[in-house]
Amino acid sequence: MKKKLLGAILSAAMVMSLLAGCGSTAAETAAPAAEAVEEAADTAADAAADTAATVEEAAEKVEEAAADTGAAAGGNIKVGFAQVGHESDWRTASTKSCQDVFSAENGYDLSFVDCDNDEAAQKEAVRSFIEQGVDYIIIDPIIATGWDTVLTECEDAGIPVIVIDRTIDDSDKYVSWVGSDFLTEGKAAGEWLKAYAEKQGIKEINALIIQGTIGSSAQIGRTDGFNEIAKREGWTVLDQQTGDFTEAGGQEVMESFCKSYAGKFNVVVCENDNEAFGAMTAMDNAGVKYGPGNDVILISYDACTAGLEDVKAGKITADFECNPLAAPTVEGVIKTLEAGKTPENQILVPDNWYALKDQIVDFAVEGNAQKMIEVTDDVIAAQY
Amino acid sequence: MSSINSKSFWRRIKSWPLLLPVVALLLVMAVNIIHDAATGANPLSFFLVSLKDTTTNGTILYGRIIDIINRGSEVAILAIGMTLVVSASAGTDISVGSVMSLCASFMCMMLAGYGVSSTTTLAVPLVIGLLAAVVMGLVCGAFNGTLVAHLSIQPMVATLILYSAARAIGLLLCNDLIVYVRNPSFAFFGAFAGPIPTPIIITVICIVIVSLVLKKTALGMYIQSVGINAKASRIAGLNSKLLIFLAYTLCGLFAAIAGIVASSRITSADSNNIGLYLEMDAILSVALGGNSLGGGKFNLAGSIIGAYTIQAITTTLYALGVSSIQAPVFKAIIVILIVVIEAPPFKAFVNRMSAAKAAKGVKA
Numbered sequence: 001m002k003k004k005l006l007g008a009i010l011s012a013a014m015v016m017s018l019l020a021g022c023g024s025t026a027a028e029t030a031a032p033a034a035e036a037v038e039e040a041a042d043t044a045a046d047a048a049a050d051t052a053a054t055v056e057e058a059a060e061k062v063e064e065a066a067a068d069t070g071a072a073a074g075g076n077i078k079v080g081f082a083q084v085g086h087e088s089d090w091r092t093a094s095t096k097s098c099q100d101v102f103s104a105e106n107g108y109d110l111s112f113v114d115c116d117n118d119e120a121a122q123k124e125a126v127r128s129f130i131e132q133g134v135d136y137i138i139i140d141p142i143i144a145t146g147w148d149t150v151l152t153e154c155e156d157a158g159i160p161v162i163v164i165d166r167t168i169d170d171s172d173k174y175v176s177w178v179g180s181d182f183l184t185e186g187k188a189a190g191e192w193l194k195a196y197a198e199k200q201g202i203k204e205i206n207a208l209i210i211q212g213t214i215g216s217s218a219q220i221g222r223t224d225g226f227n228e229i230a231k232r233e234g235w236t237v238l239d240q241q242t243g244d245f246t247e248a249g250g251q252e253v254m255e256s257f258c259k260s261y262a263g264k265f266n267v268v269v270c271e272n273d274n275e276a277f278g279a280m281t282a283m284d285n286a287g288v289k290y291g292p293g294n295d296v297i298l299i300s301y302d303a304c305t306a307g308l309e310d311v312k313a314g315k316i317t318a319d320f321e322c323n324p325l326a327a328p329t330v331e332g333v334i335k336t337l338e339a340g341k342t343p344e345n346q347i348l349v350p351d352n353w354y355a356l357k358d359q360i361v362d363f364a365v366e367g368n369a370q371k372m373i374e375v376t377d378d379v380i381a382a383q384y
Numbered sequence: 385m386s387s388i389n390s391k392s393f394w395r396r397i398k399s400w401p402l403l404l405p406v407v408a409l410l411l412v413m414a415v416n417i418i419h420d421a422a423t424g425a426n427p428l429s430f431f432l433v434s435l436k437d438t439t440t441n442g443t444i445l446y447g448r449i450i451d452i453i454n455r456g457s458e459v460a461i462l463a464i465g466m467t468l469v470v471s472a473s474a475g476t477d478i479s480v481g482s483v484m485s486l487c488a489s490f491m492c493m494m495l496a497g498y499g500v501s502s503t504t505t506l507a508v509p510l511v512i513g514l515l516a517a518v519v520m521g522l523v524c525g526a527f528n529g530t531l532v533a534h535l536s537i538q539p540m541v542a543t544l545i546l547y548s549a550a551r552a553i554g555l556l557l558c559n560d561l562i563v564y565v566r567n568p569s570f571a572f573f574g575a576f577a578g579p580i581p582t583p584i585i586i587t588v589i590c591i592v593i594v595s596l597v598l599k600k601t602a603l604g605m606y607i608q609s610v611g612i613n614a615k616a617s618r619i620a621g622l623n624s625k626l627l628i629f630l631a632y633t634l635c636g637l638f639a640a641i642a643g644i645v646a647s648s649r650i651t652s653a654d655s656n657n658i659g660l661y662l663e664m665d666a667i668l669s670v671a672l673g674g675n676s677l678g679g680g681k682f683n684l685a686g687s688i689i690g691a692y693t694i695q696a697i698t699t700t701l702y703a704l705g706v707s708s709i710q711a712p713v714f715k716a717i718i719v720i721l722i723v724v725i726e727a728p729p730f731k732a733f734v735n736r737m738s739a740a741k742a743a744k745g746v747k748a
Contacts, residue, residue: 086560087656092501095560114560116551116656214708242708246657247650252455256702259448274562278650284440285576306502306564 076109080129081138085117087245088274089304093384094324101327119143123150130157136334137161144169144217162333164326167217178329178347180322182218186225187365188353189299189320193267194233195363207267208257209240210250210275222271222301238265243275250278258286269299273307276300276316291315292359303354305383311354311375318355324384405673405689408722412696419704430703441576448699456695457583458642462666463687464594465635467675471611472631473532474679475539476667479546480639483524484659487643489554491517492563492653495570502564510569517640524550525636529629554655564652574649583645590641595684607631611679665694674726
């Protein structure tokens, strides 16, 4: 009997901690507000149906009514953000930027959902935002396809959707996309390598690429951009394998590369900093020397703080940023919408390219001259 | 005389329970010999092990075989616990991957201090961090064990709770961050002890201890008899519930050890990715090892070989340079082939064919 009781208590405790983990306070507080919005929307819809001739107009009125009551209920603009997960430092910076910008002090109520890289969970999160009656939905889509149904639901509910970072390919039912151009990042890495190799007198380039999660727009853009330059310049890309944007993945892939192509490669491209951390461990264990002044040029993307520290330490030769601080730009889009204007469909967040002084060379991407930033302690401290 | 000896030798080999798992593992590795020979490289280059001087870890063992045994450690450790669970309860523990992640997160949170995302110094002694992971693993295992043994909940449903919750709890403990513990003493468990990768040593210790306990005590037999018929075992005087509870608790413990290894390899707690999908690999190792997922008799060595077979497939696909997009398809095809070879009807078919051949020989 005692044992059974103990068992019951144990399981109860675990279930409680589970509930504590899942229950978000935002959802609880948002529920009554959402009801108020719904009621208001209903009455607005009735009123609109009488006067308005078309369904479309009615929908617009509902949207306005919802926005008005939303603003009236708490005075704050309610924003739902369905984030990919927190697989890397870059992601953490992106999340933090959103939480800082859409804070209560700035006049926002942010419902934040970490979707743990689960695409089904992300669509559920968006649907829960619709139920909560938020004013704006921000999505960083885990994958680029399968969005039309959910976005149609958002459109029907009259909630404008802003897509950040990754892209949506199979639907145009969102207001704006705010993010970095991954293709340009890939091309920039390629053009830099060309200029740097010329400066160093390196004639032959044999590259290995550790790709990101296959199918993500960051992977596609960075791989295609770099390979485009590689093809034009006649470089050899020995192999490309995915490390899933993780340190463990980068480690395992590089470990294998070091054996398959021992002594044959002089460039390693990692499609994010975490993969580069793993690749460095693997190269250490294989006795391969990398970084400025050594046989192997190590190129990385993202340029998070830890990545820049490794650039400073002379391990990563050049790091190509993908600016995660999209939130201020997103706030601009929301302000434009609040003012009743139409924002641009595609807004780029400016990226920077980082290296140490000796690795900084002049290069151009599609005719546009690029400026590189020298990594110093101040630059690292200022980085997210 | 010699022909009789060789015949009995073959008979013994044929009845060896590990024959098929070993054959499967060798077949996977043989692919590399063919590939290396075809590309003009040394046909045995896949199997060569050499010593390599490194600046960071001194002289270490280096080679693809070492990679397989090293990278396969986590699944091999998980497979030990999974084998016991499958045998005792005729069910699987699908929470081990998430529990791995939770234990790693809890440990790194202890080592770094709550809310700290990157550190090179330890906030508490390393031992306390390791103990924290082990205790967390035992608690999760005990939770699963209680649900299955005492509340008679279907194993898959019972472990589904922690499958989805454990990773999330780990996230909360780490304040939604990847916690980096870039400390050499912590990195040891994923790096090298002398020339040998530490994960290999940890795995060997786990396997030796468990096999000794199973051999020297009646625990193995008890677990098997509970798996074959829990009711009959109870009537015969065995505490079936306690044995099932014990199997799940041990499974949690091994998940914790696997979590320590995985997190030490990358000197961080990446709660989103540590142990991701590893529960499936652990279950597959048990099946590839020739064990029935219906419980009862088990063969621990088979499960371990199964675990290394899975890693051998992954490493082979890297070595062959199969593109990441196609790799899962090849992996699936190989697994299907192995499972078919090991299926009882296929075995029976092969036996019938060889019997028919023998009969023909007699007639002639």
